[in-house]
Amino acid sequence: MALKTGTDHVFLSLLGVLAFFGIWTLIALSGLVQPQFLPTPWAVAQEFIRLLQTPFAGYTLEQHLLSSLGRFGLGFALAVAIGVPLGLLMGWFRTLDAIVSPLFDALRFVAPIAWVPFAALWFGTGIGGPVLIIFSGAFPPCVINAYRGAKFVEPRLIEAARMLGASHLRMVTEVLLPASVPSIVAGLRVSAGLGWQSLIGAELIVASSGIGYLMVKGQSNISTAIVMSGMIAIGIVGVVIDLLLRALQARIEPHKSGSEP
């Protein structure tokens, strides 16, 4: 980064943000659009704070968020708990790879959101349905990255372990797993992002609580401020989840951190 233009850069960045909110405010205040459809930024901020205190669609914003996070945690944990071991085993046993890969590739083309009708039919709209959809979004990156990690373990390591008479189980848990951790953690970031997205989709369609449900209710009340508050909350939580996983990644491989955009 050029240090000379540092102040210039900051100035332009501030100008950009000001322009963004400025144009938004101008359009909102000009009266061209009804406030119902485009409220001013501070009206959205007020609505956001109001939603934190007074319940809308049954709960306050925090309660909706907690309900979403609970589903997300469950779906994501299931995806990791099943996906990572499956990926590692596929990386080790060629037969398993040959059996599972074609199925996996075929299912991967189904957009996670397309599971919504079956999820509702099989598990209802409470917790089970949304969790299946989060799972179907978060599962593939877990499998793929664990698999890739296991495939790119140095052959010398494997041969050494084999010479020492390691069993299949110990080979997977003590050689492949530790060597694939960086790849797995990178996969977790992708997986969490996709899982969080799929959750929102699921809640927009089938759910009776959660941040997506709040937005749908805002939408049917034609309240842009509520919808935008939901979007802001989703954005913030998404960033926080990614930052947590990035911190985990940086801890695991300190030499590689900080280079990514």
Add this chain to the structure above:
Amino acid sequence: MGTVAAVLAAWWLLSATDVIPPARFASPREFWEALRQVELSGYADARLHEHVLHSAKLVLMGFAVAIGTGVPLGLVMGWSRRIEALVNPAFLLVRPIPPLAWIPLAIVWLGLGDAAKVLVIWFAAFVPSVINSYAGVRSIERHLVEAARMLGITRWMMIREVLVPGAAPLIFTGLRLSLQACWTTLVAGELIGAAAGLGRVLAQGALDLFPAMILVGMVFVALSGGVMTWALAMVERRAMPWR
């Protein structure tokens, strides 16, 4: 191939013996009948190929608009640090919001029609287009740009002969990612409310508790997504013969 055959056989066997309850999942025969029904007599107000074409048309429209707006913006941001400084913060504010979360806003603004869907698809493809075009320009080696400048080429030629080809590999990576996102977003949008499209078939199947039709919808969502990804790979090979 063996696995696929085994799964199909198991599917047939388990549904024939009622291990899979018919109310929860379709048997191969029901699947075939639902497929015939939707194509020959229509389901959810249209026939299967009409639903597929409707969905594909919306994805292509949103995708094309996103390429037309996102790639130039990304190229300009990659080229000029000033413009990057100006645009990037506002862009970073909007970027963490997943495309699916724009659906309610699009519905409030534009209703349940096609326009709202194109808006959301545009957004789903816009962000990756910008980011990857930007990264693409940044990945061009400096001495190439300087050599081109020394040779005194015009601005237009710089864009056409240096920037676009140099950024093309990453641009296409972005397009591949965003095509999948577009498709997901469209299906979600159509599930929430639409007059036609594969998502409408899924939504109607869910309302009617019709597992076979849901399965038909899912299979065609996957197939159409696969065909589009394949078509994009073909375009990519054509566009970058040097790769």
